[in-house]
Amino acid sequence: MHLHKYEKIWLIFGVGSLVLFLLVLGVSAFAFGHQPPSHMGKVDSQNLAQDPVFSNPGVTQINETTYQATIIAQAFGYEPSVVEVPEGSTVIFQVTSKDVVHSFTIPETNVNFMVTPGHVNMATHTFNEPGEYLVLCNEYCGTMHHMMQMRIEVTPK
Amino acid sequence: MSKSILSKKQSNLSTQEENSSLKGTFIFVMSIGSFILITWFIVFFIFVGRI
Numbered sequence: 001m002h003l004h005k006y007e008k009i010w011l012i013f014g015v016g017s018l019v020l021f022l023l024v025l026g027v028s029a030f031a032f033g034h035q036p037p038s039h040m041g042k043v044d045s046q047n048l049a050q051d052p053v054f055s056n057p058g059v060t061q062i063n064e065t066t067y068q069a070t071i072i073a074q075a076f077g078y079e080p081s082v083v084e085v086p087e088g089s090t091v092i093f094q095v096t097s098k099d100v101v102h103s104f105t106i107p108e109t110n111v112n113f114m115v116t117p118g119h120v121n122m123a124t125h126t127f128n129e130p131g132e133y134l135v136l137c138n139e140y141c142g143t144m145h146h147m148m149q150m151r152i153e154v155t156p157k
Numbered sequence: 158m159s160k161s162i163l164s165k166k167q168s169n170l171s172t173q174e175e176n177s178s179l180k181g182t183f184i185f186v187m188s189i190g191s192f193i194l195i196t197w198f199i200v201f202f203i204f205v206g207r208i
């Protein structure tokens with residue numbers, strides 16, 4: 001098969017890029033443990049009040065610097081609407097939806113995931129800067145979607 | 158003898174035409190490829206910086 005010299009160059013470039021992307025993906029997944037925000041957790045979205053985890057949404061301390069925030073998203077807000085943690089703490093968010101698809105987005109951080117009814121979606125973030133962090137829904141969920149928000153208050157040590 | 162010279166000339170000519178006709182394509186393919194790579198790495202380093 002005859003291949004033009006230029007064709008060979010751009011094929012090598014294209015295949016090389018693909019290999020590079022797959023390497024970055026593989027290293028971040030297997031060496032650094034990055035994974036999609038769904039941890040395959042399931043929950044009965046119709047009976048969250050009876051659920052052992054989601055019947056009591058809020059923040060629980062796991063160890064000195066780690067907290068678990070259990071949050072329910074619903075049209076058009078989050079429960080609880082304010083979460084308070086000290087500066088430097090790592091927060092594991094586990095979020096589910098009572099009704100439709102929402103999202104849990106903290107602008108200017110890597111926390112940005114869909115919240116789907118029936119599933120438990122998770123993300124972890126370390127808050128090194130004290131201040132007030134806004135949480136937004138970025139999946140259109142209804143007429144008051146633009147008002148859907150909550151706050152994370154990171155208090156100085 | 159003369160026939161082989163003629164065919165050699167013709168093949169040289171056709172190779173030259175191929176080269177010149179793919180130059181623009183080559184520049185475009187490489188610039189789009191570089192654009193995709195550069196923007197991918199910009200986004201990747203924003204992600205890594207926020208961990």
